[in-house]
Structures are given as C-alpha cells and as structure tokens.
Amino acid sequence: MKVSKETAACHRAALLAAAGRLFRERGFDNVGIAEIAAAAGLTHGAFYTHFESKDALCAEAVEAITRAAAEGLKAAPGLHAYVEAYLSPLHVFARGDGCPFAALCGDAVRQSPAIKASVARGVDRFIDALAEAVEDDGRSPSGRRAEAIQTLATLIGGMMLARTASDEQRHEILEALKASLL
C-alpha cells in the first residue's frame, strides 16, 4: 500500500541508519537486504523503491557515517579528549556506533569502486578535520596534515588490533597507543 511522502522519507532515513549501524557491526557482506529492511520496519521488497541496489545503499551509508564521524570530531572538546574516547574499551565493543574507518576500511578494499570512492572521500574529510584539530605549533599546513594522517593510521590500526585481541592484549594496546598519542 502507498504511504505518505513524509513516512516514505522516514523509511528511507531508517534504512540508511540501520545500514550504517549493521554494516559497521558486521561488514557489508554479512548483512542482508532483508535484515536491514526489517530493522527499518519494512520488508525486503520495499527496499528497492528507495535504493537501486545494495551497492548504492552501501555507498550512501558510507557517505552518511563518514560525514557524521568528521562532524563528531569537529564537535569534540579537543583532540586530546577525542583520542581518549576513541581508544576506550567502550569504542572497542560499540562497533555499530563507532568509527566507520576502523569498522569498514578492511572491507572497503574489496568492494565496488563506488564504495571505495565513498570511503576515500570520507577519509579525506576526516584527515582535514584532524589536521584542524592538531595543535598549531607554527607548523606548515602540510606538516599538520602529515601528523593528522599519522594519528588516523594509529587510531584505526590500534582499534582493529584491540578488536581482535584477547582481553589482556586489549588493555596493553589501548594504553600504549594513548601514551604515544597524548
């Protein structure tokens, strides 16, 4: 049955939100259209009135969650606090709500060009945001960008290590990285 335009717009937003969460929790290939639709209160058939394909949804969901990640960084009370929260056990376990890069970079390599490009744009935006947050001790813009890249690599590499690590390892990894970045 038909549904009002506002309701349809809500459904689309719900699909994107569910996809953003589920993809981060389990990766692109381990979440089905039916599950995403169900999480948004729909059946799988309705999905195709909102998105052309799963691939199109993936690209759009990546766009959304990477934009949110950059906004989250800009809204943080400072790089120090951001890094502290990033390298917390909470973030290790809250995958569905966490950093899209730590959750999906490994997957993205093997996805379609559209998805890879979406992730690459997100990475670029996030590096920009990090470069602005880095302390300005009179360094050149390119120097700050280089430091931003190093911080990002350490954060996402560290998060992935912490997520596969055993309980004892996890603590050691998070503490070592906090000490080196703060």
Added chain:
Amino acid sequence: MKVSKETAACHRAALLAAAGRLFRERGFDNVGIAEIAAAAGLTHGAFYTHFESKDALCAEAVEAITRAAAEGLKAAPGLHAYVEAYLSPLHVFARGDGCPFAALCGDAVRQSPAIKASVARGVDRFIDALAEAVEDDGRSPSGRRAEAIQTLATLIGGMMLARTASDEQRHEILEALKASLL
C-alpha cells in the same frame, strides 16, 4: 583414487598456501572451498579429507601466515628497511603476499573464536618480534613493547588507508607515515 602419502602431504600444504594467499586477497568470506581446492589442483570434495571445516582451515592458514610474517621481520636487515618495504606501493597492491594483519584484522573481528584467537596469537608474536627490532636506547622492555605496538598500529592502519585511498591520497599517506616512523 588414493594417492601416496607424500602427494597427500603436498596437497595439504598446497591447500594451506592457496588459502593464505586467497584469504589475504579477498577476505575469509569471499573465497570458497571450491576455489581454494581448485588453486591446489583438487576438487572441493577432497578438501574435507584434509580439514574438518572451512573454519579449521582459516585458523590454520592464519597461524601459518602470521608465523611467516614474524619470521620475515626477524630476517629483515633492520627495522628501517622493513618499514620502508612495508609502506611501499608494491605492498599496497600485493595483498595476497603481504601483511596478514593489514589484510585480515578487519575480517577477523567477525570470525569464529578459533580464528580470532589465531590472529591474536599472531599479533602477539609479531609485537614480540617488533619489540626486538626496535632500537635499544636503554629503554625498559615494556617501553620497547609499547613502541612496537605503536609501530604495528601505524603500519596496519596506514596500509588499510592506503589500500582504500585514491591514487593521489595513497602517495601522501605512505610518505607521511614513512616520515613519522623512520
């Protein structure tokens, strides 16, 4: 038909080698038993005379390639040279023969406990090897281990970023990280 014990042992080794390469190239879930068996010159049915399940193969393949990675580091002419080679465009594209952590950490989070444990053991061995390779300026063992963790996080995070990045981004990322680690 039956086959001599040596031949069977070769087949098993070939299955492990093919799995190690294919898993790194495309991830655990995107490579089928039939493809691995075919790469080893067998049909899929024969696979089950060598391994109990795909999961068992994954765990054993991870064990093999992470051991090889640690040995490769120990055999390197120095940490400097190792990092230089790690952060090279060659490594970005040679996934099947490259670092198992950069290739599989993202996947491993979602795999069975056996696979996760296998990766975690590999990470531990690799950190040990890195801690030995780190320069000894009179630091404590735990200080060297912390530096090893930071180096590993930066390397695998950087490799994953470089692998999803666009052509221009890739160069910038690799150069920034080499500058920070060397």
Added chain:
DNA sequence: TGTACATCAGTGAACGCGCGTTCACTGATGTAC
C-alpha cells in the same frame, strides 16, 4: 619377490540454505475536477 586385499585420498553429484533481485499485486495517498 609376488599376489591378494584393505585402506583411504580424491571425484563429482546432490543437499539445504541464504543471498540479491524481480514482479504481480494491494490499497492508502493525493491530485484533478
């Protein structure tokens, strides 16, 4: 050393399952009069 036979690595058809996608259909929405 030669023969007879049990073993078992390998084959390929078949299974159940979940996936992405399609499509005929339904019925509330919202527009045209």
Added chain:
DNA sequence: TGTACATCAGTGAACGCGCGTTCACTGATGTAC
C-alpha cells in the same frame, strides 16, 4: 468541499545463484601373507 481516479510505497512469493558440507563411489597405494 466532495468525489473519482491515477499514483506509487509496500508486500510477499518466486527466481537464479553460489555457498559449505555430505556421501556413494573409484582406483592407486601399501600392507599382510
């Protein structure tokens, strides 16, 4: 404002496909005599 009807978001059955795994069978191996 009220009515008639075209639109189209949503439903659920169905599709083809590839997957991991099983299993009856084959025939070379390697052992027992």
